[in-house]
Amino acid sequence: MSKVSSDTLWDVAAAEVRRRESRTGEEEAEEDAHFPSQRTVFFMGSKAGGKTTILLRFLDRDETAKPTLALEYTFGRRARGHNTPKDIAHLWELGGGISLSDLVQIPITADNVSFLSVLLVLDLSKPNALWETMESLLGSARNQVEKVCAALQKTGESRSGKQQVPRVLHKDYPDRELISPFPVPLLIVGSKYDIFQDFDSEKRKVICKTLRFLAHFYGASLIFTSSKSETTMSKSRSFINQLAFGTERPKSVSTDPSKPLAIPSGSDSLSQIGPPVTSEVDIGTLHAKNPLDLWKKVFERVFPHESTKERKELKDPVKDPQFSEPLIDSIRSQKDQELDQYKREQAKSWKSLALDP
Template identity: 35%
Template sequence: MLEKVEKPTHQQETIQDIAVRLLKEQVCTLPIEKIPKEQTIFVLGSKCVGKSTAINKFFDREYTNPKPTLALEYSYGRRSQKQVLNIWELGSLKSSSQLFELPLRMQGIEHFSSVLMLDLSQPQCLWSDLEEAFNGLKKVSDQMLDSSDDGVRERYRNRAAERIKKNHNEISTLDLQPFPIVLVGGKYDLFIDQEPETKMHVCRFLRSVAHLVGGSLLFYSSKLPKLAKTLRDTFNHLGFGSPTNPFRSHTVDFNDALSIWFGTDSWDNISNAGPQYLKDIGAELNKHVPQLQVNLNIEPVKEPANDAGFREGIIDEMRSQKMEELKLMLKQLDLRVQFENVGLPK
């Protein structure tokens, strides 16, 4: 007589399921000091503002003419076996909304910070670049927080408050973000010769934005060693925790290179306008420094890569390879998130 064989009540485990299960079983026995501490910095902003140059200088890579960034570039560095820094660079803000998600989700908000670089030599583009970059970051982080429980959201709110000094008397007027934002005014060497009135309103705009989001503000030029070193030290601070405060001075004079650390500015010191929302800050800049308006209703431009008249063998191959790499990263994202959500020993 044949014995009855019971069918399994659950689907067969995949390799990914097994990997996650084994991690959960082993992580409780892993000494906490053996677990690498990873941080992620997302560098984005105006096109050709010097993002790649700043990253290359941080990694001591000297390129006379760095190649343009295609889509999303990744680099990493180690200070020791226990400290790893991941740096993502977004090449262009245009049509890149889906690329904001990868750097944020790979390590999670807790280990994430952003360096937002704007081109001071193009003051008429400051608002459009700032708005596009900030809205992209905020959209993804808000989605992540919405899917978190109340305790997690409260923890991020407390950390944001601690970043700007928890007893800051203007904290109720700020739109604090759950991760550090360093606002960088790039190409300062070309900004020096702008009209004093333009410099005053641009500096007021950037200070207002940085203060509103609980960020810090730094002017930068790769051609000015002192400013280049400060930005490099800032990368070190965000990635490895030292130096404690890479901004060696507090500078708010619009005739000089601004240097304002987290929580050290105030609405009263910026202007007599008082607390403002982001849109109001942008509108105020537009009154004095007219901004280029982005027309969202124009017909989409045809993709040159799909036009036979624009085919370039080497470039098309590089672009195809880059897109395949990004697709693979996105496929692996869900698995990475599962691993990151496994509880570590206290």
């Protein structure tokens, strides 16, 4: 006769927790190999900068990119090997450039922050808007990550798994004490390289050095790409694969300003980057508070900031043809007409009241 266990459900659960806590590294790796991983990559960047195209090419989807109105979600899957579960990458894309940065709170949450990466697309063909785009979007994302992490620490909860948040660079990271790493893995993508390569060589040099500094300062990887070049798109996919599925980090490095940049995180240094390009600027006249502020002032002397006015340019989604719904649109049109008629009638009523003795 078999022995009946007297353990309650809570006893069994507690025993399982103790077993998992006592696992060795090899046992943990072997057990985790049987379960799919789930990571989140948040795409954001310049308006009409090519985010959707990069995302579709990463997913190997032969589709025509449509403008992203606000915030869109999709996912990708990748098998680790034969007869193994497929890992899942949750992919969020923020449209509208800096105009909808408040929406970062949706894809950056307590449930995914431990396995979150950010991909920032900067339009190389519009350098005058580059710094504002970078500063605004990274600032919004950083604030949300820090807010989520602070809430987790306050409640004593831990969803960090193997990766702790905020992110901590390894002790041998170049210039570790002089930089301010982004709290989660960050990839900066310079898009529209096909247009950028026709810029004046000195202007290309300023942009390349500035983006190298920014990437190194934030502990990010940097890649230049063009939808018209399969070579650069292929390199971009390898960088995104690392964020989305934890694949091996790309090893090739290209820092030549006459070629597309490709610099994995930790492969650059302040000594290799050198000082800001100052042929048109006297650094002595600049009153910078810190190195980041100095690079900003030098960059904006060469490429003066131009307001993008993106908030005013946002289109009414009701009138966007990609969201067309004939039946609903017909009813909406009828309601709009009824509303206009109501407004006219009310206006007449108020005028008549005002004229009464």
